[in-house]
Amino acid sequence: MTPIDSNNAAFMAVWIIGSISIFTAGLTIAIGSIAPSLGEGKAVAQALVSIAQQPDEANTITRTLFVGLAFIESVAIYCFVVSLILIFANPFWNYVITAISKAGV
Secondary structure, eight states, X not given: OOOOOHHHHHHHHHHHHHHHHHHHHHHXXXXXXXXXXXXXXXXXXXXXXXXXXXXXXXXXXXXXXXXXXXXXXXXXXHHHHHHHHHHHSOHHHHHHHHHHHHHTO
């Protein structure tokens, strides 16, 4: 077992930040895609039931359905953007790199 030196500590700090970022991005996508999928399925099912009960209002129901689906889908898009930020533009990287450079590693 090697002793912990400054290079190893710097590597571990970067590795930990990277690992946590990737794990959090995956968790964000997982949770952020499940809820909109369930919501979209329920909205479409309810719209089909409504169209079956009132075929005269099919155009209005369909238009309202698509607007609602766009709002629901925006949640998944926001989660995707957050996960991309965590992976590629993580603000903690700058903090870690600054701390490592100040430590003289």
